[in-house]
Structure formats: C-alpha cells, structure tokens
Amino acid sequence: MKTACGKSFPREALKQGGLIVLIALAISLSVNFIRSGGLPLLPSPSSKAAANGSRSSDEPLVTMEEARALFLAHGAVFIDARPEQDYRSGHIQGALNLPANSFDRALPSLQTRISPDAFLIAYCDGEHCSLSREVAAQLVANGFSHVAVFLNGWTLWRNAGLPVAKTR
Amino acid sequence: MNSDWLKSRPVKYLFLSSRLLLGAVFVLAGADKLFHPGEFAGIISNYQILPDHLVNIAAVVLPWLETLVGLLILAGWWLPGALALADSLLIVFLVALGLAAARGIDIDCGCFSLNPTGAPNFVWYLSRDLFFLLLGGAVTAQTLIRSSGNQRVPETT
Numbered sequence: 001m002k003t004a005c006g007k008s009f010p011r012e013a014l015k016q017g018g019l020i021v022l023i024a025l026a027i028s029l030s031v032n033f034i035r036s037g038g039l040p041l042l043p044s045p046s047s048k049a050a051a052n053g054s055r056s057s058d059e060p061l062v063t064m065e066e067a068r069a070l071f072l073a074h075g076a077v078f079i080d081a082r083p084e085q086d087y088r089s090g091h092i093q094g095a096l097n098l099p100a101n102s103f104d105r106a107l108p109s110l111q112t113r114i115s116p117d118a119f120l121i122a123y124c125d126g127e128h129c130s131l132s133r134e135v136a137a138q139l140v141a142n143g144f145s146h147v148a149v150f151l152n153g154w155t156l157w158r159n160a161g162l163p164v165a166k167t168r
Numbered sequence: 169m170n171s172d173w174l175k176s177r178p179v180k181y182l183f184l185s186s187r188l189l190l191g192a193v194f195v196l197a198g199a200d201k202l203f204h205p206g207e208f209a210g211i212i213s214n215y216q217i218l219p220d221h222l223v224n225i226a227a228v229v230l231p232w233l234e235t236l237v238g239l240l241i242l243a244g245w246w247l248p249g250a251l252a253l254a255d256s257l258l259i260v261f262l263v264a265l266g267l268a269a270a271r272g273i274d275i276d277c278g279c280f281s282l283n284p285t286g287a288p289n290f291v292w293y294l295s296r297d298l299f300f301l302l303l304g305g306a307v308t309a310q311t312l313i314r315s316s317g318n319q320r321v322p323e324t325t
Contacts, residue, residue, distance in 0.1 A: 020237065023236060
C-alpha cells in the first residue's frame with residue numbers, strides 16, 4: 001500500500017482519494033445503520049429531535065399551525081435567534097432579534113419592551129438549528145416563564161407565505 | 169531537481185514528524201465525533217451552509233473520513249490520496265469557518281471537541297486551521313518531491 005513509484009502523483013492522489021472516500025462511506029453508513037440511535041439519513045419529522053440530541057431543552061415546541069394562530073391572534077412575541085445579518089435580510093413580521101451569540105447584550109433592551117409573562121416563541125432556520133433552543137433556555141433562565149420553540153421556523157413560515165419583514 | 173538533500177537525516181525526521189503531527193490532528197478531530205454524530209449534526213447545522221437533507225449525512229460520514237485519512241497519514245499508506253483529501257478537507261473547513269465569521273455566526277467550531285468550555289474564538293480557529301493547512305501543504309510537497317525523485321532513479325542509472 002505504500003506510495004507507488006513510477007506513477008504520477010495527481011493520478012495516484014485521485015485514485016486513492018476516491019477509494020478512501022468510498023471506504024469511509026461504506027464504513028460510516030454501515031456503522032450508522034447498525035448502531036442504536038443512528039442518525040436518519042433522509043429528512044423526516046422525527047429526525048428533528050434525533051439530530052438535536054443532547055442539545056434539546058425543556059421548552060415546549062409549537063407547530064406551524066399553532067405559530068400561525070398565535071401570530072394572527074397577537075398572542076405571542078416571536079424571537080428571532082439568528083444572527084443580526086440574517087434577521088435584517090428577512091424575518092417573521094413583528095419578530096424581535098435576540099441573537100444567540102449576543103444574548104447578554106441584547107437582553108436588557110428586550111426586557112424593557114416585553115413583560116416577563118408574555119408568551120415568547122423562539123425560532124431560527126433549519127431543522128437542526130439549535131440557536132432557538134439555546135435562546136429559549138436563556139430566556140427562561142432570565143425570568144421569562146412562557147417560552148416555546150418553533151423548530152425550523154423561518155423556512156416553514158416563508159414556505160407558508162405568511163407575513164415577513166426586512167430591516168434596513 | 170537534485171533531491172539528495174531530502175535523504176539527509178534532519179530532513180527525514182522533519183518530514184516524519186510533520187506527517188505524524190498531521191495524521192494525529194485528523195485522528196483526534198474525528199475521534200470524538202465518531203461517537204456523537206447527533207451533536208456533530210447540530211454543530212454542522214449551526215454553520216448554516218449545508219441544506220438540511222445533507223446535514224446528517226455529513227455528520228455521519230465526515231468523522232470516519234477524517235479518522236481514516238489521519239490513520240493512513242500516520243501509517244504512511246496511500247499518502248498521495250490521503251494528503252490530497254486532508255488538504256481538501258482543511259480548505260473546506262477554512263472556508264466554512266471564514267463564512268461563519270464573516271456572517272457573524274458566533275458558533276462552536278466543532279473541530280476537535282463537541283463540548284468546548286471556552287467562548288468561540290474565530291481568530292484562533294482560523295489561525296489553527298491555516299497552520300494545519302500549511303503543514304498539510306508542506307507534507308504534500310515533500311511527498312511529491314520524494315515521489316518524483318524516486319521516479320528519476322531509473323533514468324540516472
């Protein structure tokens with residue numbers, strides 16, 4: 001298996017690299033299939049919880065329909081946990097930005113605007129995005145008692161054609 | 169090109185230690201993730217680069233690829249392929265980290281440990297990855313020169 005002499009390096013690299021990738025694919029997929037708690041490789045609703053693994057929090061989840069109903073009834077404040085740049089380029093209408101990476105800096109402003117009893121729904125983007133869970137857990141730790149997580153909120157909201165806004 | 173200097177003992181030791189260091193880096197990077205693909209999927213997702221349907225596949229395959237590449241580099245087997253993959257992976261990681269830093273996504277690197285204790289530090293992550301990339305480039309160049317040096321032997325005898 002040693003480096004072959006007399007053959008061009010790029011050709012060897014390509015051939016061996018391809019074989020290494022194939023071997024890694026075969027081993028990893030087999031192990032994932034055999035092991036208990038292997039990750040689902042095709043997207044499914046149940047993959048959300050599995051992929052978030054130990055990062056899951058105790059905050060309840062809201063479904064798309066529940067989020068829509070609460071939005072229309074003005075029954076909740078939406079909290080966008082994504083970075084400010086993403087929030088500016090588009091967010092759920094009326095949502096406030098509380099990025100997970102600058103939570104401590106942004107929290108005081110939020111506390112002056114929202115009652116601790118308000119129902120807050122944290123969201124980010126992507127089935128596996130854990131930013132909403134992190135922000136939800138921190139909100140609860142800072143005295144907000146009614147906090148829920150809207151998994152994959154931004155994508156679901158956009159796909160449903162519900163009101164969005166941009167910030168310049 | 170005269171490659172006699174490559175046969176000197178100090179250069180041989182330098183090459184060996186660089187190769188072993190690079191191999192160990194990849195084995196260490198892959199080891200923790202092998203056993204915790206779910207947590208690694210969360211970290212990949214936080215980078216917000218891959219579409220959702222590719223996150224789990226990347227979380228399952230990438231640790232094995234890193235570990236396999238590292239073991240091959242340590243053992244000195246299939247070096248052209250293993251080094252090409254190592255350099256490619258380091259470039260991909262560098263781009264991913266750079267994009268995350270540019271977009272202000274302050275996330276855990278997930279490079280070696282899935283449970284970091286300190287705050288994310290992108291300057292450190294990027295510098296470290298750049299160092300590994302330079303190391304990978306140096307080991308690749310050494311292997312390439314040695315390989316071409318070996319090829320010339322029949323022509324000169």
